[in-house]
Amino acid sequence: MIEVKVPATTANLGSGFDSLGLALDLLLVVRAELGDGEGKVCFKGRGALEMEKDPASNLVIRAMQEVFRKAGEIMPPVDVYIENNIPLGKGLGSSAAAIVAGLYTANALLKDRLDEKELMKMAVAMEGHADNVVPAMVGGLTAVMLEEGEVYYQKLPFPHKLKVIVAVPDFTLPTPKARRVLPSRIDLEEVIGSLQRACFLLASFSTGDFRFLDKAMNDKVFQEARKKFIPGFDEVVREAKKNGALGVALSGAGPSLIALADRDEYLIGEKIKEVWGLHGVNSDVFYLKVHER
């Protein structure tokens, strides 16, 4: 029996749009073995029903098929058991995790015929951007760069002091919808502002000086375009900061929010829940550790 565990991820961290991602200890688990007959797929956990409705298009299975295709093999009947703890469609990398899990599972069935570099390229091609799939594969905090079809990444230390609070609202926001509202062009001043924030964010992580983390995470281009999808966004961010959050941002394409803090994480989580509640949004709050491989 093969077992593959892949973490949830939070991309962007505010200003690192399509560049930064952080793996979190909330897992998608896939177990698989060669089956007889047709092969079965069995779903458990979060989103099991949604996934079950359409196993043929399930990303885990599609990714497995891709690996067999790439290896020039026909996928044999496989019994696949999928246990998902990652909320679907909430900006926590559920699709990246499903793709990575499918690729690893099939590659293990093929006795690791493809190398990690090849799997990473396949994952990025299937997902469309790299900032979730890379930390889902290698864990921790990562910076990615795509150039001429190649995927480059670096792992960075994430400050131990920082606690990650993830607030997940009761509605979904499909990534394609959240990407459609992005500006197709941005002007020089905005490019400079974005670069400055992203550099400052990494500098803050590296020095441990978090005094201006809130400014560094406050992306003014991508997040700005998306916040109309999030009821009470500005007020939730303001109140979280007032209660001790060092920085708050949309998690990936949203609608979840992440807050970073070095104290009072439960107070911050409760505050986000409370303020969102005033805007008619119910939410779950997770206090997560960074997932390292």
Ligand code: HSE
């Ligand atoms: N960087 C991507 C985006 C992440 O913000 O659209 C999607 O999860």
